[in-house]
Amino acid sequence: MTEQFPIEANEVHEVEPVETGRRAFLGVAAGVAGLCYVGALAYPIYRYLDSPSEMALGAAAVTEVTLKDAQKLPTGSVLMFKFGSSPAMLIHHTDGRWISLTAVCTHLGCTVQYEPDADRIHCACHGGVYNPYTGANVSGPPPKPLKAYKVTVGAADVTVSRA
Amino acid sequence: MTTKSIANTVYSWVDERLGLGELAKFARKKTVPVHKQSFWYYWGGISLFLFLVQCFTGVLLLVYYRPGADAYESVRQITFTMHFGWLIRSAHAWSANLMMLSVLVHMFSVFFMKAYRSPREFGWFSGMMLLALASVFGFSGYLLPMDELSFFATKVGLEIPAAIPVIGPIIANLLRGGPDVSEFTVQRFFALHVVVLPAVFIPLLAFHLWLVQKHGNAAPPSEEAKPASQRKSMPFMPNFLVKDLAMWIISLNVLALLASIFPWQLGKQYDALAPAPLGIHPEWYFMAPFEMLKLLGLVFSGKLAALGEIAGILIFTLGIVLWLLIPFYDPNLESGRRGRRAHYFGLFAIFALLVTTAIGYWTIR
Structure with a gap:
């Protein structure tokens, strides 16, 4: 470890302050230039790899989804659809009520399912249960309710929008 | 322990197991000749x-x-x-x-x-x-x-x-x-x-x-x-x-x-x-071989045209084999004559590559 490269051994004599000043300046300049290179390479690569999440952000900006012919959905059944980039469900309850909720479990993000027989929303991953009318978390690990959307039933379609 | 002594301990731990010292010694001993052609x-x-x-x-x-x-x-x-x-x-x-x-x-x-x-x-x-x-x-x-x-x-x-x-x-x-x-x-x-x-x-x-x-x-x-x-x-x-x-x-x-x-x-x-x-052509690095095959094919015209393609490929392959085997017919001999012959072969190869590439680009339709 004590051995030195010959070039460094030669430069040990250069102890004048002017030389150290120039050397320090060159060192800093080389460091700054190196950082510029790293930045110039890293920035486009980061943006390139991150493109899909930006696209998803664009999709998430959606405020309204129109589901054609969804007004024909029979009672006691569910229609799964994409609201922006995440799954959502439109439930036509047996009492005629239309309810739309996000289908992403608030626990760890699994997609939940509507069970008409049990009249509940169930997450198979960890057994979370939600109320199918309000989206409230009833039992199991989910910490928060499922977010509800506003539903407008038209003559030829159903429009779901952010509440 | 200071940072330096920690670094030294880590280095010697790794060195004992991987022999980094030998590598460093080898790297220090390694030299590169300096002469007019060092650029290459x-x-x-x-x-x-x-x-x-x-x-x-x-x-x-x-x-x-x-x-x-x-x-x-x-x-x-x-x-x-x-x-x-x-x-x-x-x-x-x-x-x-x-x-x-x-x-x-x-x-x-x-x-x-x-x-x-x-x-x-x-x-x-x-x-x-x-x-x-x-x-x-x-x-x-x-x-x-x-x-x-x-x-x-x-x-x-x-x-x-x-x-x-x-x-x-x-x-x-x-x-x-x-x-x-x-x-x-x-x-x-x-x-x-x-x-x-x-x-x-x-x-x-x-x-x-x-x-x-x-x-x-x-x-x-x-x-x-x-x-x-x-x-x-x-x-x-x-x-x-x-x-x-x-x-x-x-x-x-x-x-x-x-x-x-x-x-x-x-x-x-x-x-x-x-x-x-229109104007479709091979990439520049394939232009010369393509053009050579085409030219060799032209030598055999008429009834021999079918043979031309095969002959072209054969002659072309022979050239590559000759190029590949150069260490065997241009070994390190005291006499410079063989060495000069290999030199001319190299110059001819460059000439042929440049000319056929030029013809290739010239004749793009």
């Missing part, structure tokens, strides 16, 4: 750098590329939808071309410095093998976007193995995945380009680089003839390494400028029913 020593390193760029940008393209029927759409997406996708694709294509160029410069500098002579024959053979693999890399990669140009380039290119008697059509069909270029072709070219070729190329490259470490840089015969006291050299660490890295930075700058100022184009999606576009 950098071209192997430049080729290596550009290959690393290929690996890196290739993996980035792999993130979004989809082979098969969806190939064109995925390249269109990379080029026009993903941020900076055009730049990464452009850098991949440009560095492929620059790598072919620097590999050719490297090959000819080795040839004229007679660096293939004993004990460096394996360096020459492995280098030629790497060049052949690099050409296949280029050929297979060219198809992957599946635009008009790549479709027809592959179609025409595969007619060459197809001209080999008896086994030719079988080989061509295997490469194509059927009688015509289709999504099957792009799928298998993809497997070739990203799995098979790297798996063969990288170990061979490691062997090639190990040989350079083992035998050191060859000096041209004019230097070898000088007495040892008159020969100059510089230490590899850090002098040559720093210069090598400077060359890498220059290469990176050239690549960045070319890739961003002249972004690589994407043509129309291929259509098996559409006619070949």
